[in-house]
Amino acid sequence: MTLRVSLYRILLYSLLLIFSIFFLLPIYVMFTTSFKSLAEVGQSSMWALPLKLSFEAYVLAGSRLAHGLMNSLMLTIPATMISSLVGSINGYCLSKWKFKGSNLLFTLVLFGMFIPYQSVLIPLVNFFRQIGFYNSIAGLAAVHIVYGIPITTLIFRNYYATVPDELIEAGRIDGAGLLKTYWYVFLPISLPSFVVVAIWQFTNIWNEFLFAVSLTNAPSTQPVTVALQNLSGSMISQWNTQMAGAVIASMPTLMVYILLGRYFVSGLLAGSVKG
Amino acid sequence: MKYSKKDRVTSVLLLLPSFILVLLFVYGFIFFSTYISMTDWRGLIPSYKFVGLNQYSQLFQHPRFKVDLFNTGLFTLIFLAANLFLGLWLAVMLDRKLRGEIFFRNLFLFPMSVSFVATGTIWVWIFNPTSGLNIIFSALGFDTKNWGWITDPRMALYCVCIGAIWQMAGFTMAQYLAGLRGISDDIREAARIDGANEAQIFGHILLPQLWPITVGAVVILGHISLKIFDLVFVMTQGGPARSTDMPGIFMFETTFRNDFFARGAAIGIVMLVMVAILIVPYLIYSRRMD
Amino acid sequence: MKFKRLSMIILMIAIIIILGCAKPQSTEKSSAPNMPPPPPKEMTIFSWWTAGGEADGLNELINLYHQKYPQVRIVNAAVAGGAGTNAKAVLKTRMLGGDPPGTFQVHGGSELIDTWVKTGYMAPITELFTRLKLDNAFPTGLLEMISYKKQYYAIPSNVHRSNMLWYNKAIFEQLGIEPPITLDELFKVCSKIKNRGIIPLSLASRNKWEVTHLFESLLLAVGGVDFYKSIFKGDIAWTDRNVINTLDTLKRLLYYVNQDHPALTWDQACGLVQQGKAAMNIMGDWAKGYFLANKWVAGKDYSAIPTPGTAGAFIVVTDTFGLPAKAPDKQASLNFLEVVASPEGQIAFNIKKGSIPARLSLPMDAFDEIAKANMIDFGKDSLVGSCAHGSATIEAFVTALNDQLGVFIQDKQVMKTAQALEQAAKDAGLRK
Numbered sequence: 001m002t003l004r005v006s007l008y009r010i011l012l013y014s015l016l017l018i019f020s021i022f023f024l025l026p027i028y029v030m031f032t033t034s035f036k037s038l039a040e041v042g043q044s045s046m047w048a049l050p051l052k053l054s055f056e057a058y059v060l061a062g063s064r065l066a067h068g069l070m071n072s073l074m075l076t077i078p079a080t081m082i083s084s085l086v087g088s089i090n091g092y093c094l095s096k097w098k099f100k101g102s103n104l105l106f107t108l109v110l111f112g113m114f115i116p117y118q119s120v121l122i123p124l125v126n127f128f129r130q131i132g133f134y135n136s137i138a139g140l141a142a143v144h145i146v147y148g149i150p151i152t153t154l155i156f157r158n159y160y161a162t163v164p165d166e167l168i169e170a171g172r173i174d175g176a177g178l179l180k181t182y183w184y185v186f187l188p189i190s191l192p193s194f195v196v197v198a199i200w201q202f203t204n205i206w207n208e209f210l211f212a213v214s215l216t217n218a219p220s221t222q223p224v225t226v227a228l229q230n231l232s233g234s235m236i237s238q239w240n241t242q243m244a245g246a247v248i249a250s251m252p253t254l255m256v257y258i259l260l261g262r263y264f265v266s267g268l269l270a271g272s273v274k275g
Numbered sequence: 276m277k278y279s280k281k282d283r284v285t286s287v288l289l290l291l292p293s294f295i296l297v298l299l300f301v302y303g304f305i306f307f308s309t310y311i312s313m314t315d316w317r318g319l320i321p322s323y324k325f326v327g328l329n330q331y332s333q334l335f336q337h338p339r340f341k342v343d344l345f346n347t348g349l350f351t352l353i354f355l356a357a358n359l360f361l362g363l364w365l366a367v368m369l370d371r372k373l374r375g376e377i378f379f380r381n382l383f384l385f386p387m388s389v390s391f392v393a394t395g396t397i398w399v400w401i402f403n404p405t406s407g408l409n410i411i412f413s414a415l416g417f418d419t420k421n422w423g424w425i426t427d428p429r430m431a432l433y434c435v436c437i438g439a440i441w442q443m444a445g446f447t448m449a450q451y452l453a454g455l456r457g458i459s460d461d462i463r464e465a466a467r468i469d470g471a472n473e474a475q476i477f478g479h480i481l482l483p484q485l486w487p488i489t490v491g492a493v494v495i496l497g498h499i500s501l502k503i504f505d506l507v508f509v510m511t512q513g514g515p516a517r518s519t520d521m522p523g524i525f526m527f528e529t530t531f532r533n534d535f536f537a538r539g540a541a542i543g544i545v546m547l548v549m550v551a552i553l554i555v556p557y558l559i560y561s562r563r564m565d
Numbered sequence: 566m567k568f569k570r571l572s573m574i575i576l577m578i579a580i581i582i583i584l585g586c587a588k589p590q591s592t593e594k595s596s597a598p599n600m601p602p603p604p605p606k607e608m609t610i611f612s613w614w615t616a617g618g619e620a621d622g623l624n625e626l627i628n629l630y631h632q633k634y635p636q637v638r639i640v641n642a643a644v645a646g647g648a649g650t651n652a653k654a655v656l657k658t659r660m661l662g663g664d665p666p667g668t669f670q671v672h673g674g675s676e677l678i679d680t681w682v683k684t685g686y687m688a689p690i691t692e693l694f695t696r697l698k699l700d701n702a703f704p705t706g707l708l709e710m711i712s713y714k715k716q717y718y719a720i721p722s723n724v725h726r727s728n729m730l731w732y733n734k735a736i737f738e739q740l741g742i743e744p745p746i747t748l749d750e751l752f753k754v755c756s757k758i759k760n761r762g763i764i765p766l767s768l769a770s771r772n773k774w775e776v777t778h779l780f781e782s783l784l785l786a787v788g789g790v791d792f793y794k795s796i797f798k799g800d801i802a803w804t805d806r807n808v809i810n811t812l813d814t815l816k817r818l819l820y821y822v823n824q825d826h827p828a829l830t831w832d833q834a835c836g837l838v839q840q841g842k843a844a845m846n847i848m849g850d851w852a853k854g855y856f857l858a859n860k861w862v863a864g865k866d867y868s869a870i871p872t873p874g875t876a877g878a879f880i881v882v883t884d885t886f887g888l889p890a891k892a893p894d895k896q897a898s899l900n901f902l903e904v905v906a907s908p909e910g911q912i913a914f915n916i917k918k919g920s921i922p923a924r925l926s927l928p929m930d931a932f933d934e935i936a937k938a939n940m941i942d943f944g945k946d947s948l949v950g951s952c953a954h955g956s957a958t959i960e961a962f963v964t965a966l967n968d969q970l971g972v973f974i975q976d977k978q979v980m981k982t983a984q985a986l987e988q989a990a991k992d993a994g995l996r997k
Contacts, residue, residue: 019365026386026398030393030397043407097285098286099287102290107558108294108302111551112301116523116547120301146297149293153293155491162457172278177279178278179285193453195453196449196453228392229392242392246389250385257385
């Protein structure tokens, strides 16, 4: 019995190892390239470790990206929080407080996720210019919140669908209606789903380029994706700076993953049903 | 389940703002796009002359678009299947309270945080036959002479798939992990006491519980893959020889390089319909399960 | 639990405050309809010159402008993205939305005239031309690329030459061969080099335009200047003999190129030459910048000649700046255009960018020998616009040509491609 179990474990761990290599490969290339000096960078030597550790790429990338990073933070954090909250409330209503036509409503809202950004770009920019939201972080945030509604709603609705209805019942027995049940019962147990949504929205909004480049037109308002893209010239690309820039730009998102990862705790739900 | 009228009204009111915003910003613009797709607007002077479905008929006869449709179908199939399997498998692995779970979890999520420019570039380097994977494989003893990877029109699409899966598998894993964590241990314990083995627990208890998440993942991943533009554009620009060309790329070039706004809008609507065709059956099926 | 919720509430309030503070930036841009416009104090220059020598060159122009007009703030709205793909998308969005920049970078020739002038988005600057006596400052061939119906619409800031063949001197000396002047010589030389195990011609095709770049040189060599001009105007069918011959030539040439070209960008193909893995590369004179950055010396390590069969002809790649019809401050824009047209502006900009001035007869001392040779040629050669870089023909056709050639270099089907090109020309509106 013990032998079979450890063989099984070995197989599991080795598969995990193979996949880890798959995930690590590009990360390795990214980091080693970012620490090379311009002379060393090149596709033909991509696997080689840097002969000489060089920080020049980071210095250059860092100074060019600093403002964009600030803008991105001011854009992404509020937008993620608001769109998560909106999605949570929507998902809650749609999964636990259905009414006639609520499924149709959900489908209609969901369908909105499918539109390719390119087709709404021009009317969107026009509209925003009319209402004075052009070239502002607030405007860009508003866009992401609106276009994030379908997906955040979807994720929360699916999550709440796995939550037993007993919780609603328990709340009703205590005399709580829709809002109170949300605030006292559902919100506290929504953490895993908030984590997933926050990861998704933060990543998408942080890395989004098309809207960012079209709705802002000055370095003072441009998010880091635009600044990152601008690190490359139209002709010559300094790959070490680009990679260093990519590393720097991905750090905040990674921070979010690391910080929120702590909330993937099992038994959260079990505790509330029991108690 | 019956509840008070007050609660019913509250529910509607809470959902109303989202609905209105979506109506405006999504349906309003879809309507606008559809209208444009039925005009002859070409060039930077807007023209709203109605031409019916002309744009669409010309589009479907366009050799490049026909290739795009095939590519996107194949890409979506591979991307969806691989992503779901890999994401689920990784989540199941990590759910077992392994040693180093935190490290692995962040490792698998990291690709999502990297910008598509960097991702695309690195994967192109990796798939370059003269300097990428082939160096590793020949060191391991393989004969890599004919392995063209991204330079081979027959292999390029799979290379792009791998790059895309690398970037997105972590999110699928996160979703499944959240779902698995939402299934209380008691249910699993009870099953184990009843004599079920791990595989049975997985197949009969966990998997069905994860169904809403699977549906959600299919919807999210499906629409990303059908609309994909950024990553493929950086990696191959649609080449070599259109083997990785996607409707999203064709749409971008048509709209912003050729100024052919009517045709660009038509492509956009076709992309929209493709996603609807993929997603709607799933939604109906999952509704019946609810 | 209570703490968490309290902190969330505080966070929400903080967010709303942040958003509220972020908005005022936009309110000063949205104009109240009845107030007179505030005195214009800034001008936006839109380009895709975000890094390297190009960005430096642009800064030179901006500095010159500041010396003359210190009270005007220049907004350098550059957007990167290979050969301007992103920038063009952003620019079109702005122009369609009625928010033009003060001026923008645009390739002379078809991109300027067909995309922007014929559609009424540009205002003529003939008055500036006459005042500064600029019709004598630029060659006639170039003037054709910036004029429409006898009016001028833009100032060319720089000129690159597309039809150049770069070669590794060491390899050529070792093999005792001369750089090829005709297409026949090119094939002889390729054959000799290949026998020695070196890649004769390096090619990149990842961004698609690199192949079109090669194609236009071959088309010019096979068909000649008049043919080149006519076919890109739509006067000749793409099933013409000369096109077939060009495609055949390209097909033969493909035997001598590196097989991993779909994974390479143009600078990496130059890299093959620089590393001694390849002997020759056909690319515009911006290749010079790449070699320089890799510490190669012109005349010693490498040299360049016009692409085989095209001596006496100069394929022009030119960036120009014009005056949008709805520019917020016409005078400020015109002042900038004057700086661009000035001899100091032309020299300062082009030294940094690595191209040659669009103006004729400027002092050459500050330029390197390859630039000098091109400046001389520019003054006397027959000028044609580059197709790959937006000057010779409409963008819609260039996109289709890029796409079709991408297919051709894989399937090598000459007749099928020629027919497909004719079909694409009709579809793009180039031919009826």
